[in-house]
Amino acid sequence: MKIIELKHVKKVYDDGFVALNDINLEIESGKFYSLLGPSGSGKSTILRIIAGFSRPTEGEVYFDGKDITDLDPAKRQINTVFQNYALFPHLNVFENVAFGLKIKKMPLNEIKPLVKEALHTVRLDGYANREISELSGGQQQRVAIARAIVNKPKVLLLDESLSALDKRLRKEMQFELRAIQEKLGITFIFVTHDQEEALSMSDEIFVLNDGKIEQNGTPVDIYDEPINNFVARFIGDSN
Numbered sequence: 001m002k003i004i005e006l007k008h009v010k011k012v013y014d015d016g017f018v019a020l021n022d023i024n025l026e027i028e029s030g031k032f033y034s035l036l037g038p039s040g041s042g043k044s045t046i047l048r049i050i051a052g053f054s055r056p057t058e059g060e061v062y063f064d065g066k067d068i069t070d071l072d073p074a075k076r077q078i079n080t081v082f083q084n085y086a087l088f089p090h091l092n093v094f095e096n097v098a099f100g101l102k103i104k105k106m107p108l109n110e111i112k113p114l115v116k117e118a119l120h121t122v123r124l125d126g127y128a129n130r131e132i133s134e135l136s137g138g139q140q141q142r143v144a145i146a147r148a149i150v151n152k153p154k155v156l157l158l159d160e161s162l163s164a165l166d167k168r169l170r171k172e173m174q175f176e177l178r179a180i181q182e183k184l185g186i187t188f189i190f191v192t193h194d195q196e197e198a199l200s201m202s203d204e205i206f207v208l209n210d211g212k213i214e215q216n217g218t219p220v221d222i223y224d225e226p227i228n229n230f231v232a233r234f235i236g237d238s239n
């Protein structure tokens with residue numbers, strides 16, 4: 001079932017820069033997608049448009065068949081995990097995960113079981129009272145994911161969320177993220193400039209370059225498709 005669709009999306013920033021040009025993509029529910037492309041290719045811009053933080057200059061965004069192009073981000077069932085996690089270091093794990101629910105004035109007796117379930121999903125049972133500063137990088141990453149899934153979104157957007165981790169932890173979190181996605185059965189759209197990461201994690205990949213989708217398919221399709229000199233282009237893009 002199709003959950004998100006972008007039709008003819010164009011983004012021109014205020015300075016006249018065309019960051020996206022005629023982006024068309026279809027996202028099905030329950031799958032793991034990657035948006036793969038070099039730095040500056042427009043990956044974060046696509047995520048911001050899907051999340052509603054940025055409006056397309058032209059084109060439409062659909063969710064479950066409804067046009068949500070002008071819908072408030074808080075009213076979309078779409079959450080985002082950013083690269084720097086943006087956790088509150090002076091609040092404990094529970095308060096960090098519960099933050100958005102408290103802002104919405106949900107009663108504590110409803111918040112508690114949701115936080116417990118989210119912490120269980122990311123394998124942080126028993127960590128509710130820990131300080132953020134006591135946690136390892138990987139554990140902090142998992143708190144950020146718990147916070148993003150606690151209100152049961154239908155789609156989770158992850159913007160280079162593993163890039164800050166060291167290599168070993170990054171491998172571990174790739175496996176972990178995929179396991180969380182399968183456990184929740186929701187759609188993940190994962191942004192990365194690391195082709196190996198995209199190839200190993202995804203059901204489907206969109207390859208972005210200069211604000212256009214150049215390739216789209218399964219990891220096998222992408223790997224087997226030599227015409228765009230895919231591998232060569234990404235070697236050397238360390239950003």
Ligand code: ADP
Nearest residue numbers: 013015017019038039040041042043044045046
């Ligand atoms: P990526 O996430 O793939 O690195 P972005 O979507 O962040 O790419 O940016 C795509 C292009 O748009 C880049 O060239 C970037 O400099 C430009 N850009 C991003 N945000 C703005 C903005 N607010 N104003 C002008 N240009 C921007």
Ligand code: MG
Nearest residue numbers: 043044045159
């Ligand atoms: Mg980006």
